[in-house]
Amino acid sequence: MTIANGKRTRQAAVRDGDGAVVITGICGRLGKGVARVLHRERKVIGVDRRPFLDKPKDIEHRQVDVRRKKLKDVFRAGKIDAVVHLGVMHDPRASAAEHHSWNVAAFVKLLEYVAQFQVPKLVVLSSANVYGPQPDNPQFLTEESPLLGGAAFSEIRDLIEVDMLAQSFFWKHPETETVILRPVHILGAVRNAASNYLRLDTVPTLLGFDPMVQVIHESDVVRAIQLALNGGVRGIFNVAGPDPLPLSRVIKIGGRPHLPVPYSIAKMFLHRMWSLRLSDFPVPELDHIRYVCMVDDARAREVLGFAPSMSVDETVRSVNADRW
Amino acid sequence: MSSVDDWMTSLLGEEFNDRLARVPVNVGEAGVDPFGLDPQWAKYALASTAFLHRYYFRTEVYGAENVPSGRVLLIANHSGQVPIDGALIGASMFMDVEPPRFIRAMIEKWTQTLPFVSLLFTRVGQVVGVPENAQRLLEREEALLVFPEGARGIAKTFDRRYQLAEFGLGFMRLAIQTNTPIVPIAVIGGEEQYVSVANLGGLAKMLNMPAFPVIPQLLLPGGQLPLPTKYRITFGEPMHFQGDPDDDDAVMEEKVWLVRQTVQSMVNRGVKARKHVFW
Numbered sequence: 001m002t003i004a005n006g007k008r009t010r011q012a013a014v015r016d017g018d019g020a021v022v023i024t025g026i027c028g029r030l031g032k033g034v035a036r037v038l039h040r041e042r043k044v045i046g047v048d049r050r051p052f053l054d055k056p057k058d059i060e061h062r063q064v065d066v067r068r069k070k071l072k073d074v075f076r077a078g079k080i081d082a083v084v085h086l087g088v089m090h091d092p093r094a095s096a097a098e099h100h101s102w103n104v105a106a107f108v109k110l111l112e113y114v115a116q117f118q119v120p121k122l123v124v125l126s127s128a129n130v131y132g133p134q135p136d137n138p139q140f141l142t143e144e145s146p147l148l149g150g151a152a153f154s155e156i157r158d159l160i161e162v163d164m165l166a167q168s169f170f171w172k173h174p175e176t177e178t179v180i181l182r183p184v185h186i187l188g189a190v191r192n193a194a195s196n197y198l199r200l201d202t203v204p205t206l207l208g209f210d211p212m213v214q215v216i217h218e219s220d221v222v223r224a225i226q227l228a229l230n231g232g233v234r235g236i237f238n239v240a241g242p243d244p245l246p247l248s249r250v251i252k253i254g255g256r257p258h259l260p261v262p263y264s265i266a267k268m269f270l271h272r273m274w275s276l277r278l279s280d281f282p283v284p285e286l287d288h289i290r291y292v293c294m295v296d297d298a299r300a301r302e303v304l305g306f307a308p309s310m311s312v313d314e315t316v317r318s319v320n321a322d323r324w
Numbered sequence: 325m326s327s328v329d330d331w332m333t334s335l336l337g338e339e340f341n342d343r344l345a346r347v348p349v350n351v352g353e354a355g356v357d358p359f360g361l362d363p364q365w366a367k368y369a370l371a372s373t374a375f376l377h378r379y380y381f382r383t384e385v386y387g388a389e390n391v392p393s394g395r396v397l398l399i400a401n402h403s404g405q406v407p408i409d410g411a412l413i414g415a416s417m418f419m420d421v422e423p424p425r426f427i428r429a430m431i432e433k434w435t436q437t438l439p440f441v442s443l444l445f446t447r448v449g450q451v452v453g454v455p456e457n458a459q460r461l462l463e464r465e466e467a468l469l470v471f472p473e474g475a476r477g478i479a480k481t482f483d484r485r486y487q488l489a490e491f492g493l494g495f496m497r498l499a500i501q502t503n504t505p506i507v508p509i510a511v512i513g514g515e516e517q518y519v520s521v522a523n524l525g526g527l528a529k530m531l532n533m534p535a536f537p538v539i540p541q542l543l544l545p546g547g548q549l550p551l552p553t554k555y556r557i558t559f560g561e562p563m564h565f566q567g568d569p570d571d572d573d574a575v576m577e578e579k580v581w582l583v584r585q586t587v588q589s590m591v592n593r594g595v596k597a598r599k600h601v602f603w
Contacts, residue, residue, distance in 0.1 A: 135433050135434065135436035135437050135442075135452070136433035136436070136452060136454060137452070137454075138452070138454045138456035138457050138460075139358065139359050139360075139451060139452070139456075139457050139460065140358070140456070140460065142456075206439070207439055208438075208439025208440035208441075208442070208443055209439055209442060209443060210443050210446075211360075212356070212358070212359070212360045212446070242353070243352030243353055243354055243358065244352070244354070244358050245352070245354030245356060246354070246356060246360065246362075249354050249355075249356075262439070263439065291436060311353075312353060312354065
């Protein structure tokens with residue numbers, strides 16, 4: 001299935017067929033996934049300050065910090081057909097300054113090089129979390145909805161800033177096809193808040209709340225990124241997996257016991273756990289299990305031609321899969 | 325579980341189950357629709373409102389054949405201090421209209437911050453009152469109930485009973501935009517269930533409530549229950565509107581006025597025709 005899609009990818013984005021695809025954050029779970037589906041057909045250059053263990057031979061890996069000048073050498077060295085930016089840091093324990101320099105300052109540099117070297121395609125992985133869970137959210141948020149995720153949760157403001165920077169780049173540089181993907185909660189062997197939450201031994205929920213949620217399998221996100229590399233595709237796309245379902249149903253599929261806790265107690269308890277470093281869930285993330293934050297993915301289905309291949313059961317159970 | 329179901333059937337008859345089987349619902353693989361409606365929850369909510377509908381308020385329904393089977397905006401007068409009228413319209417859309425329908429209504433967004441309330445409302449098919457949701461529901465061919473009088477209507481004092489308050493314009497823009505027929509509905513009987521003698525606006529504002537009605541019967545033993553008035557619900561003929569949904573308020577007001585007058589005259593006729601408030 002992935003191969004078939006891969007072939008479709010070829011039609012345009014590989015205009016001359018000889019340029020490379022640069023993937024930032026290639027050593028992350030999604031980066032490796034994208035590299036694996038692309039490397040047989042295209043030249044792939046990875047950029048990550050982490051080492052790429054079990055790297056396929058034909059992938060060129062530059063172990064550099066995206067914030068360093070050395071990044072420019074990657075662009076100088078040869079023709080680049082596309083940049084896939086996955087190198088966003090979501091470590092809830094890192095300081096605001098570090099988040100900013102890593103996520104925002106480095107991305108500004110990257111955008112500069114994309115413009116200077118006239119890279120024809122830029123794919124940025126944002127997140128549906130930029131909209132933020134709110135009690136008055138429409139059931140399905142379109143791509144035009146305001147990015148209010150930072151209102152209650154200041155830690156994700158730099159992710160919103162990345163999204164906004166990519167948007168302004170889209171308008172300022174029409175010669176580059178800029179694609180911004182906003183996937184819903186990504187599940188899999190990845191380490192992110194949603195997967196970690198479902199991996200807890202006992203999954204806490206909020207008493208009297210059971211919002212509808214959307215989840216997506218990591219491999220489906222990889223496929224969306226692949227489709228975004230197609231020539232002619234540009235713009236912002238919400239990306240969702242199978243049909244939305246209540247949070248309680250997701251937890252049931254996961255098969256772990258759950259514990260309903262009143263909101264005020266959960267808030268107090270989590271605050272204490274956070275300050276004692278016993279939990280890595282920041283308190284404002286409680287809103288994700290309280291209010292809806294779902295997206296309308298019609299545009300991705302029509303324009304990108306994206307449809308999730310994983311069922312909801314496969315998607316939820318994938319959080320227990322072994323990491324490779 | 326099944327004993328509850330048996331009891332329900334004995335009370336409401338086989339017809340209830342038969343209708344439940346025929347109601348069109350758009351549920352995904354998760355067993356709920358994208359807005360969170362769960363037919364299993366809706367069944368019990370409907371059973372209890374159907375009981376009120378049949379036995380407590382002994383509702384008479386007229387013009388049920390006027391409701392089209394596709395997308396429809398139900399526009400009704402609002403009354404009675406608590407929205408029993410909405411529940412009874414929902415019950416009659418299920419019990420008396422062919423094919424049976426689950427209605428969807430728009431709720432205040434602050435209800436989403438309340439535990440259990442938000443959960444219950446969502447599971448029985450209520451959605452947060454933002455225009456995007458209304459539009460999406462109508463595009464899915466749902467039946468959407470709107471009280472354009474809003475809180476002004478439900479909190480009327482007894483001396484202003486059956487006199488419609490101002491209508492909002494939003495429903496008309498929505499109807500034109502989605503090309504949805506409007507079915508005007510007159511509800512008679514709601515105004516007498518709780519007799520409100522005054523509305524303390526200042527106090528309501530202080531308490532952040534939409535209204536603060538003064539209802540003497542609440543002080544009497546058993547007076548907390550609504551009086552068992554007889555409800556009469558009349559569905560009018562569908563009205564169709566065309567034009568530009570983003571037109572000036574003045575243009576919209578004319579169209580809204582037509583709907584309001586239709587509902588008002590249906591209400592007037594209904595009040596005149598009934599012989600007694602309680603039977």
